[in-house]
Amino acid sequence: MGIDKSDLLQGTLDLLILRVVAMGPIHGYAISKRIQQISRDALRIQQGSLYPALHRLEKRKWLGAEWREAETGREAKFYSLTAEGRKRLLVEHSEWERLSAAIGLVIQATQL
Amino acid sequence: MGIDKSDLLQGTLDLLILRVVAMGPIHGYAISKRIQQISRDALRIQQGSLYPALHRLEKRKWLGAEWREAETGREAKFYSLTAEGRKRLLVEHSEWERLSAAIGLVIQATQL
């Protein structure tokens, strides 16, 4: 009935991607697997969310991209964090902390 | 440039509203003020977000509504939580815990 929620908290995908890419160059498919693995399967990035997001971040110059051979021997597009991307990551991170803390406050205050 | 984020984490507004209404009948304008106050101004609900959200929740029978006189002596639409709304609140709450914990995991794991 269209009442179900997204697999993600909308607006947090960029943060997740930037964090993972900050660990070192990595290709798109691996990013989604990594997020899924770290989150113990709680976060599943659909391909229709992943690739548009990567293109968006690349367009904004937060990610740089380069085609290289993956560990598997296949060609893949490796993303890496730009200097601007690192700045943006800090912004996204503090916004997350700020907003999630605020929601925590509301949850706490309303259960008295 | 459209790069700035929402004042909210998209998808959490329903949870916030349901929590506040769970404390007792309250009208829309007061809900937004209350959320703003509890969150120490971190969360500001725009009226263009608030009223459509309230109508959505009412339509889904998670909120009931009744016109009454507010403390100020003016007419206002008071919302209260239905039984279904209480169930939904539990769902929204656990979804929030699940997803925010998962994001916390990714943040932790990527800063090593």
Next chain:
DNA sequence: CGAAGATACCTTGACGTTCTACATATGCTA
């Protein structure tokens, strides 16, 4: 008296993100 500001409700149209579904191709393995 008149203006301003807070209270209280609402709608419209645009926007960005995410989703489902589809499409393509390669490499490995059973």
Next chain:
DNA sequence: TAGCATATGTAGAACGTCAAGGTATCTTCG
């Protein structure tokens, strides 16, 4: 040779939120 994981991508739609606009009442202050 069929199936599955890997790997990238697109199109169209749904959804929630935002900016901006509107109405009306009540109180306060000049």
